[in-house]
Amino acid sequence: MKNPVAQNVADFLKHYPPFSSLTPAELLDIALQCKVVYLEKNQVLFKGGDTTHSDFYIVKDGALGLSLTSDAEETLIDKCDEGDILGLRPFFAKNDYLMTARAREEAIIYGIPIKVFQPYVTQNPKVLEFLLESFASQTRNPYDKERSGRLLSENTIFNEQDADIQYFQPIKYTRNPITANPDDVLMFIAKTMANSAIGSVIIQQNQLPVGIITDRDLRSKIATGLFPITAEAQEVMTSPVITVPENISVAEAQMIMLKHDVGHLCVTRDGSDKSAVSGIISEHDVVAAQANTPGVLLKQTRRATNNKELKYVREKLTDLIQSSIDKNIPISHMSNIVAEINIALTRRAIELAVLKMGTHPPVRFTWINIGSQGRKEQLLLTDQDNALVFEDVQPEQYESVKRYFLELAELVTESLSKVGYEFSPHNIMARNPQWCKSLTDWIKQYNTWINTPAEKGVEISTLFFDFDFIYGFPAIEDTLTELIKERILRNKKFFAFLANDTLKNPPPLGFFRQFLVEGDGEHKDYFDIKARALEPLIDAARLLALSQGQTEITNTYHRFKKLADIEPQHADLYEECAEAFNVLQRFRTEEGLVNSSNGRYLNLSELSKNDKVKLKNCFQPISDIHDLIKNRFSLTYIN
Amino acid sequence: MAFEWLTGSTPQFWKNYINLFDTDDNSAQKRFVVFDMETTGVDAKEDVILSIGAIAVVGNGIEVGDFLEVAILQDKFSPKSIAFNNGIVDLSSEKVVEAEGMIQFLNFVKDSILVGHNVNLDIEMVNQALKRLDLGRLKNPLMDTNALYQRWKGLPDDTRTSLDDVCDALKIDKSDRLTxxxxxxxxxxVFLKLKRKIGI
Known part of the structure; x- marks a missing residue:
């Protein structure tokens, strides 16, 4: 007998993977055994913790949301609509559903029995591949949220931004930990721990874990005089040691630690203390795995031992930025946090480079970030701009010292570029001999910029007036700052030059209040938010702050805030500028996250009417501040 | 075997059907059979069944494979039956005589709850067909989606709303409604939605 209902189901299935790789007869066979289920809006199909159903599901009409519940709070992980598959967990795991599937609107779904589909999974390589691929797609791609997955088993698509989900991922731990024998003398064990900077040593006998010695044991048993420092490990060790199997989740590891009140877990092959040791999990691993909290990222940065680990931190940082944007956290808070982590990353890169050099720096130096990094405004990955100042040395040493620092800078900039900060397009980096020199040379450089800014051959880069001390000897930076402050004081020529430079930026709006977009090139018809909106504000803030003698503050937002304090008569305008700057930064960051670019060019056709109005509102302060600058620095006369 | 009741004895399929209602087995999950018919008209005495479509609902889902479609060969001639027999309505399906159609139908529905939209007319058509075979009336419990709809809407039971209008109200795709x-x-x-909304 023909079954037109089944035929209809089969016709639907054939459009979606993995069904699209099956034959019509196979599809009909599957269709004949499936059922049609209706879900009311908000009806729950399955809940996290429910035993798994005998069916998995494909959405015919409507949409379902997949969410995780933790601490009574439901977090939406993903949305499934027409053709999306869910409830695949029983294929891969015997335990209960992890997530909750709930209809976001009225939905009709087809339930396909797992045991009917199982043979196709094993027989058809394409189907298997598809399922495995989706199951393995725990990518570290921070833009996962933007990607629309076609197939969702509840634990396939981990949204990396979500701390709650990371909680259920397998924990990362130290494999092949350092171990000792029961009759080893404690002093040597303590030395090993100190040398390797570890907090615990597993004591093993015949390859089996019999105990553990941790910092806590040394503190409470040795330091208190309970045991002599010459005692053997077996007298002091905590025994038995708590063992866990491999591939334990973060949540489980933490539960076990809390349950036994220990800070370290020993990982063994089968999870019992009757099998070989394969790793150790410390409390730090649990903390580190939990979230992209700024504190954890900072800690991870400081512990990083290579570029790869630094890069990982930077990727997590992008997640953090994305989730902060989603949660509408004020952009100035974000900038502060991101800047701190950027600084920590650079600092760590320098430390690692010094280690790689093998010798200590011949003299004291400081590493400064300039430009957007110097202003602590870098949210997305943009260029690195930096410079290096070293102490004055004897002329005969100069060349060799400079060579050392150039080599060091080469390593640092190289590793920063591996982390994701592109090289400065104008080569404004410490590895450029022009920007890696002694304090005296830098003083000369600034003198030239400040005293003869407009002269031919003097390439002034305003970037150099936004600098931030990163690493090294702070007194060097203080000297420079003081010098600049002194030299620019009431230096009309210098400020006139800066003011002129500030007004060079192209205006954001045309005569008819229309957006002025790029006329040609790669970004034709896009709005250059950096050159037309952000830079005018940045330049204005720099000019006005420097003219008030404010050399310490470099952040644009804070410069405007400070200006509002100093000049109450213009406080309103400065406040508006500070706000406008934050709004524009948010636009740029969102754009950058969506397109994984530096966010410089906005596609106006993709902006909502509301956003366009918001954007335009930021332009009034720009034109007002330009008027103020024109008046204050009497620019009309210069031109 | 199928026609031995013509000689006086009760046919086996009818005995089987009746026996199903004797047991008090409530353990199994209730099976609903949702069905619809094409007929030559609306007069149960004069008109006859042209085709039956039926599908089972168990729990919260339609069982796609638990499905019946019968087309019945006609000896009565009305404009509609002529068109039907000439294959304009459905050329491809094999047709059976009315008695065979009833056997297939009863074997399919068993003791399930019968569900239809304005189900009474359809039930009456079946009962008339059974009467022509000298058999009793259908014993299945009945549910009418029209009545369920009125109950959900809070309207009197005897209000009539067409299946089309119910579909519109429940936002159900009507494109399959040709056969x-x-x-x-x-x-x-419709039944699944109403079942959920009323909480059967």
Whole structure:
């Protein structure tokens, strides 16, 4: 007998993977055994913790949301609509559903029995591949949220931004930990721990874990005089040691630690203390795995031992930025946090480079970030701009010292570029001999910029007036700052030059209040938010702050805030500028996250009417501040 | 075997059907059979069944494989039956005589709860067909999606709303509604929604 209902189901299935790789007869066979289920809006199909159903599901009409519940709070992980598959967990795991599937609107779904589909999974390589691929797609791609997955088993698509989900991922731990024998003398064990900077040593006998010695044991048993420092490990060790199997989740590891009140877990092959040791999990691993909290990222940065680990931190940082944007956290808070982590990353890169050099720096130096990094405004990955100042040395040493620092800078900039900060397009980096020199040379450089800014051959880069001390000897930076402050004081020529430079930026709006977009090139018809909106504000803030003698503050937002304090008569305008700057930064960051670019060019056709109005509102302060600058620095006369 | 009751004895399929209602087995999950028919008209005495489409609902789902479609060969001639027999309505399906159609139908529905939209007319058509075979009336419990709809809406039970209008109100796709099976399937979706909304 023909079954037109089944035929209809089969016709639907054939459009979606993995069904699209099956034959019509196979599809009909599957269709004949499936059922049609209706879900009311908000009806729950399955809940996290429910035993798994005998069916998995494909959405015919409507949409379902997949969410995780933790601490009574439901977090939406993903949305499934027409053709999306869910409830695949029983294929891969015997335990209960992890997530909750709930209809976001009225939905009709087809339930396909797992045991009917199982043979196709094993027989058809394409189907298997598809399922495995989706199951393995725990990518570290921070833009996962933007990607629309076609197939969702509840634990396939981990949204990396979500701390709650990371909680259920397998924990990362130290494999092949350092171990000792029961009759080893404690002093040597303590030395090993100190040398390797570890907090615990597993004591093993015949390859089996019999105990553990941790910092806590040394503190409470040795330091208190309970045991002599010459005692053997077996007298002091905590025994038995708590063992866990491999591939334990973060949540489980933490539960076990809390349950036994220990800070370290020993990982063994089968999870019992009757099998070989394969790793150790410390409390730090649990903390580190939990979230992209700024504190954890900072800690991870400081512990990083290579570029790869630094890069990982930077990727997590992008997640953090994305989730902060989603949660509408004020952009100035974000900038502060991101800047701190950027600084920590650079600092760590320098430390690692010094280690790689093998010798200590011949003299004291400081590493400064300039430009957007110097202003602590870098949210997305943009260029690195930096410079290096070293102490004055004897002329005969100069060349060799400079060579050392150039080599060091080469390593640092190289590793920063591996982390994701592109090289400065104008080569404004410490590895450029022009920007890696002694304090005296830098003083000369600034003198030239400040005293003869407009002269031919003097390439002034305003970037150099936004600098931030990163690493090294702070007194060097203080000297420079003081010098600049002194030299620019009431230096009309210098400020006139800066003011002129500030007004060079192209205006954001045309005569008819229309957006002025790029006329040609790669970004034709896009709005250059950096050159037309952000830079005018940045330049204005720099000019006005420097003219008030404010050399310490470099952040644009804070410069405007400070200006509002100093000049109450213009406080309103400065406040508006500070706000406008934050709004524009948010636009740029969102754009950058969506397109994984530096966010410089906005596609106006993709902006909502509301956003366009918001954007335009930021332009009034720009034109007002330009008027103020024109008046204050009497620019009309210069031109 | 199928026609031995003509000689006086009760046919086996009818005995089987009746026996199903004797047991008090409530353990099994209730099976609903949602069905629809095409007929030559609305007069149960004069008109006859042209085709039956039926599909089972168990729990919260339509069982796609648990499905019946029968087309019945006609000896009565009305404009509609002529068109039907000439294959304009459904050329491809094999047709059976009315008695065979009833056997297939009863074997399919068993003791399930019968569900249809304005189900009474359809039930009466079946009862008339059974009467022509000298058999009793259908014993299945009945549910009418029209009545369920009125109950959900809070309207009196005897209000009549067409299946089309119910579909519109429940936002159900009507594109399958060209045949008996399509109507049965659409009615099954209506039934699922109402079942959920009223909480049966």
């Amino acid at each position: 008996a099976w399509g109507n049965a399937y659409t009615t099954a979706l």
